[in-house]
């Protein structure tokens with residue numbers, strides 16, 4: 001390989017708003033030689049994924065930004081063309097993180113060997129790769145779908161969404177996709193076998209979605225955010241689960257998007273869960289035992305705001321709504 005040329009696509013600048021071609025630059029560099037414990041891969045497939053939009057920015061996230069003047073980062077499937085690691089031979093096909101370039105060095109420890117006989121090698125970047133795994137864990141761990149429930153996913157013809165809906169179907173759920181345009185919707189319903197697919201570009205999208213989900217929505221696998229999310233939320237059933245996987249509609253936003261900060265929910269993996277105290281009535285005994293002990297030992301303090309006379313209840317109640325109570329508001333209706 002010595003003397004060969006490696007074409008690379010560098011990140012040249014960071015976008016403000018939607019990225020443009022100016023943010024990238026095609027350069028040529030010598031093909032590198034592997035050091036001890038390294039291999040040189042000829043990249044066969046480069047995965048392009050929405051997360052790369054985040055890497056182009058400097059904003060704080062769960063991963064470091066891609067460096068300016070370096071090849072853009074990305075998952076790859078490659079063939080080993082030189083090796084200085086005993087675990088890998090020339091010709092092995094490997095899954096790695098070679099980035100946007102034709103050749104890449106990698107520590108052998110960062111690679112996974114693929115069996116080209118087991119599945120097409122490109123699937124290691126898609127349905128059997130990071131996007132497929134994302135669908136699988138997001139739906140089963142967080143979505144917790146149960147047979148008979150309705151699962152809705154947007155970007156349904158894409159790498160993650162297509163797997164989400166199909167797993168939902170395998171689990172006995174009604175799978176409803178959301179996709180952009182009639183052709184994608186046909187593919188999702190006819191080829192992937194979702195029970196329905198709704199075009200988010202249709203003027204009456206929200207009404208069509210409601211029709212496609214006659215029993216409401218039990219799992220909304222969030223891939224996009226934005227206008228799609230706004231149509232979905234009113235249809236969520238009691239105790240619905242919303243795995244927040246991606247918010248692609250918001251990745252280019254240059255100002256705060258109105259409503260809850262879902263980007264923080266995603267990046268910080270926040271748990272946001274509503275509850276009503278009666279959901280946990282089985283915990284009453286635990287509460288009385290623990291809180292009673294804390295109260296007796298002085299670790300739990302309390303303050304009461306006592307108003308005398310039933311006739312003062314309305315004014316006291318209105319005061320509570322305006323913050324005039326200080327502590328737990330009680331009306332002393334009669335003395336012991």
Ligand SMILES: NC(=O)c1ccc[n+]([C@@H]2O[C@H](COP(=O)([O-])OP(=O)(O)OC[C@H]3O[C@@H](n4cnc5c(N)ncnc54)[C@H](OP(=O)(O)O)[C@@H]3O)[C@@H](O)[C@H]2O)c1
Nearest residue numbers: 050134155158159160161179180223224245246247248249
């Ligand atoms: N949390 C994780 O670990 C993780 C891992 C992988 C992916 N993700 C996220 O999962 C989501 C899907 O990723 P993917 O790899 O499967 O990509 P993908 O679905 O193959 O491609 C992106 C799709 O998003 C849809 N889209 C783009 N802008 C949109 C908008 N403004 N409103 C509605 N839909 C829009 C488009 O489909 P339509 O034309 O059908 O609208 C587009 O084809 C992304 O948000 C990604 O960031 C998260």
